[in-house]
Amino acid sequence: MKILLYNPDNGVTRNFMPHLWMFxxxxxxxxxxxxxxxxxxxxxxxxxGIAKFVRDNNIGLVGIGAMTRMIAKAYRMADAVRAxxxxxxxxxxxxxxxADEALGRDGGPRHADxxxxxxxxxxxxxxxxxxxxxxxxxxxxxxxxxxxESKPSLKEYPVIPWQSIDLKQFNLVPKAAxxxxxxIGEGWGSFRIIPVESGRGCPYGCEFCTVTGFFGDSIRFRTxxxxxxxxxxxxxxxxxxxxxxxxxxxxxxxxxxxxxxKSLLRDIIAAGAQCHWVAQISANLLRDEELVxxxxxxxxxxxxxxxxxxxxxxxxxxxxxxxxPGEYAAVLERLAQRNVYAITSFIFGMDNDTVGAAERTLExxxxxxPGLPIFGLLTPLPATPLYKRLEKAGRLTRPKxxxxxxxxxxxHTPLKMTIDEAHAEVxxxxxxxxxxxxxxxxxxxxxxxxxxxxxxIFLARICFRGIYFPMMGKMAWLKVIAQNRRxxxxxxxxxxxxxxxxxxxxxxxxxxxxxxxxxxxxxxxAEG
Ligand code: B12
Ligand code: SF4
Numbered sequence: 001m002k003i004l005l006y007n008p009d010n011g012v013t014r015n016f017m018p019h020l021w022m023f024x025x026x027x028x029x030x031x032x033x034x035x036x037x038x039x040x041x042x043x044x045x046x047x048x049g050i051a052k053f054v055r056d057n058n059i060g061l062v063g064i065g066a067m068t069r070m071i072a073k074a075y076r077m078a079d080a081v082r083a084x085x086x087x088x089x090x091x092x093x094x095x096x097x098x099a100d101e102a103l104g105r106d107g108g109p110r111h112a113d114x115x116x117x118x119x120x121x122x123x124x125x126x127x128x129x130x131x132x133x134x135x136x137x138x139x140x141x142x143x144x145x146x147x148x149e150s151k152p153s154l155k156e157y158p159v160i161p162w163q164s165i166d167l168k169q170f171n172l173v174p175k176a177a178x179x180x181x182x183x184i185g186e187g188w189g190s191f192r193i194i195p196v197e198s199g200r201g202c203p204y205g206c207e208f209c210t211v212t213g214f215f216g217d218s219i220r221f222r223t224x225x226x227x228x229x230x231x232x233x234x235x236x237x238x239x240x241x242x243x244x245x246x247x248x249x250x251x252x253x254x255x256x257x258x259x260x261x262k263s264l265l266r267d268i269i270a271a272g273a274q275c276h277w278v279a280q281i282s283a284n285l286l287r288d289e290e291l292v293x294x295x296x297x298x299x300x301x302x303x304x305x306x307x308x309x310x311x312x313x314x315x316x317x318x319x320x321x322x323x324x325p326g327e328y329a330a331v332l333e334r335l336a337q338r339n340v341y342a343i344t345s346f347i348f349g350m351d352n353d354t355v356g357a358a359e360r361t362l363e364x365x366x367x368x369x370p371g372l373p374i375f376g377l378l379t380p381l382p383a384t385p386l387y388k389r390l391e392k393a394g395r396l397t398r399p400k401x402x403x404x405x406x407x408x409x410x411x412h413t414p415l416k417m418t419i420d421e422a423h424a425e426v427x428x429x430x431x432x433x434x435x436x437x438x439x440x441x442x443x444x445x446x447x448x449x450x451x452x453x454x455x456x457i458f459l460a461r462i463c464f465r466g467i468y469f470p471m472m473g474k475m476a477w478l479k480v481i482a483q484n485r486r487x488x489x490x491x492x493x494x495x496x497x498x499x500x501x502x503x504x505x506x507x508x509x510x511x512x513x514x515x516x517x518x519x520x521x522x523x524x525x526a527e528g
Contacts, residue, residue: 001033001060001132006050008066008073009039012407013470015041018170018247020195021065021092021120022425026165027158030105030125033132040073042169047080053517054086061131064112065092067468068271068381068402075102075111082113087136089127091116097383103138117141118214119200121152122332154200154220162233167192173243187242193278194394195250198227198264202252204282207318210286211252219256224267231273246276246301254279258291265294274299278343282306284322286331292311296338302372302460303335304343314350318386326388329368343372343464345431349377349422351415358429367432367496370442372464375429377410379423408468430468434461440487446470451494458487 005022009015018039026035032398036057038045046052062081066074071094090112095102100116106112114136116123122139127224130136144150155262158426171190182289183187191428201210203217231247238245253259276299286292295303309315310325312497332342348357360376378398380387390412398404398418401411407520408426410419417425432438439461443454462480473475481488 001128003029003033003035003056003061003063003128004038004054004057004059004496005035005063005065006038006040006045006077008064008070009044009074010041010070011405013423013467014472015039016172016194017195017272018042018167020197020250020372023160023165023279024158025063025120025124025390027160028121030128030204030384033128034232037166039169039474045077047076051080051084052076052083052188054081058226059086061128062086062088063127064088064090066090066094067095069405071095071402074407076103078111082111086167087113087131088161089116089131089136089140091100092122093214094382096214097210097381097521100349101137102326113138118149119152150216151200151216151220154197157222157226158280159226159230162194162230163237171243175234182242185237186243186244190241190243190245192238192245193248195251196227196230196234196246198222198246198254199251199256201261202256204253204320204322205385206320208384210381210384212443213383215252221257221260224264227264228267228273230273231268231275232271235273235275245321246278249277249279253282253285255281255288255291258285259287259468262294265291265298268298276301278302278304280304280306282323283328283331284324286334287327289334292334292338292340297334298341300340302341305331306345308347308362309350309353310346311350311352311357311393314351315349316378318347321483325364328364332368332371339449339455341369341371343374344368345374345376348425349374349414349417349419349430353425354416355420355421355425358425358432362432366441370445372460373429373433374464375426375433376428377408377426378412378414380411391474392414398479418504426468430465434469436487443487443491455491455495458484458491 005025007019007022022037022039023483026037029035038053060260062078064074064078074090078090081088088111090102095112096117099115100106100114101108102112114475116126116127117139119142120127120140122142122448127136127140142150142421162451170192172193173188173191176301181187199219199221201215201217201219202211203219205212205217232260234245274297278301286303286305286508290316307325307328308318308320308323310328312321312325315321315323315325332344337344346361378386380390380400391399395412396410397413408423410422414422442461443458446454446457462484465471471480
């Protein structure tokens with residue numbers, strides 16, 4: 001049987017990184033079946049397009065995965081596939097939380113023939129075999145022999161065959177430039193950001209986050225050996241292709257067990273598996289100097305930190321009181337001393353926020369080492385404690401906000417400001433933090449560093465700007481370049497000076513994220 005695994009785009013920004021679940025399920029598919037992958041971010045497709053693809057390729061089963069944000073598109077695509085007579089199985093966090101919606105048991109239309117609840121590592125092979133026999137069940141839940149919910153241990157993690165997977169659609173280097181760029185240095189013919197997980201789960205239970213409920217509060221890790229081997233495989237592929245790659249450790253909280261993270265990073269260094277990487281780590285775990293040394297030595301370049309708010313009352317409200325705003329500056333300094341920078345994520349629209357929250361936040365951000373601040377709105381995702389609290393209090397203004405998804409729009413009323421005021425705060429945050437003046441300031445603050453660092457921070461800021469101000473066409477890019485021409489000229493002029501690049505850090509720009517949506521994940525705050 002031929003199987004299509006499809007991940008929808010979010011209709012606003014483009015994703016910079018493929019989704020791990022597709023490669024994982026592909027690797028877990030029983031022998032005798034062929035799996036094709038289509039990521040809507042890399043290969044945009046509409047309903048007619050997916051129906052044609054399914055017919056042309058004689059697909060027998062379509063698997064669709066989606067977060068809440070993309071679920072409306074996922075349902076439309078599922079409907080189009082089902083109209084061709086091919087069954088659809090859906091998985092991922094949204095349908096896990098509201099399976100009845102996908103199955104049409106809530107009074108709405110049915111979109112999926114089957115739903116895979118939770119982590120599908122163990123259920124996927126069963127789903128495939130049932131589909132091949134034409135015997136798909138409605139719901140597949142990961143349970144043990146006694147009917148109890150079970151989570152995969154990750155000790156027996158499948159080998160994802162990165163050396164042979166067709167990754168053409170995920171190359172961030174434009175096709176036209178590939179030939180030329182292959183010849184530069186060790187080669188730039190391809191550049192990909194690859195998702196790798198070293199563990200699952202986070203016990204912290206922040207109120208707005210899906211992770212603790214979905215993955216459980218028991219944390220599970222892969223063996224160091226299996227992670228190291230995966231990095232070596234990825235590095236080998238990049239070398240053969242005369243290209244580059246960076247890794248996004250998608251663990252919800254990469255240093256949740258500091259001892260284990262240190263041992264993994266030491267093993268990465270010992271095996272020569274260092275590569276440029278980014279990971280999500282909560283601020284409280286970055287107090288450890290030795291951990292930060294190892295992060296830098298193993299190739300860590302950017303750390304995503306869900307700071308959420310500079311107001312301890314807000315943090316307490318959302319069960320994230322372990323974040324201590326008083327130590328944010330020290331944490332960022334500790335990273336910056338090792339030339340590791342932070343993606344700092346803030347949420348507005350929290351219950352103690354008042355008008356001016358964005359400027360108060362930025363006043364602090366401006367005193368920190370340069371990084372990539374991102375701003376989002378508190379969003380009640382289904383089945384989170386936040387959703388339940390707001391629902392109980394009758395505060396949800398759009399209880400099914402995912403069915404008419406609007407980017408950067410609240411679905412409930414905050415206590416001390418209006419919805420419009422909260423939207424204005426987010427707008428202010430992005431406009432100020434990514435203005436040409438702010439970009440110039442970020443670059444200047446690294447004047448004592450080699451040019452490479454300044455170029456990196458500039459490029460990363462330009463790309464992150466695209467999360468809020470999409471730069472999807474040539475004109476939009478030209479406009480941004482024109483607005484920032486002074487900083488660009490300055491960097492170019494310096495580039496021609498002898499020795500300017502000495503000590504330059506990176507063959508790979510720190511974390512180059514074209515049209516990043518990076519932190520909407522981030523904009524929601526959560527490390528995960
Ligand atoms: C990496 C990541 C991203 C990446 C993008 C995804 C990518 N390219 O990998 C970035 C950084 C861009 C991102 C962005 C966002 N993210 Co995000 N992200 C993650 C993160 C940290 C890891 C995802 C992952 O690979 N997990 C590991 C894999 C193995 O797990 P999985 O994807 O769940 O897949 C398993 C099962 O779900 C199931 N499964 C999944 N799909 C399918 C499909 C089929 C057919 C089947 C059978 C099974 C199945 O099987 C898999 C194996 O067990 C998760 C948290 C987490 N730990 O999952 C958040 C998470 C998925 N993100 C989340 C959110 C909210 C966002 C944003 C909407 C944030 C925002 N506020 O704007 C944005 C929007 C993205 C967009 N495209 O519009 C939430 C989603 C909650 C929800 N109810 O939807 C999560 C759970 C984090 C959280 N704090 O709650 N994110
Ligand atoms: S927001 Fe981050 S720290 Fe909090 S539960 Fe989610 S993953 Fe864990």
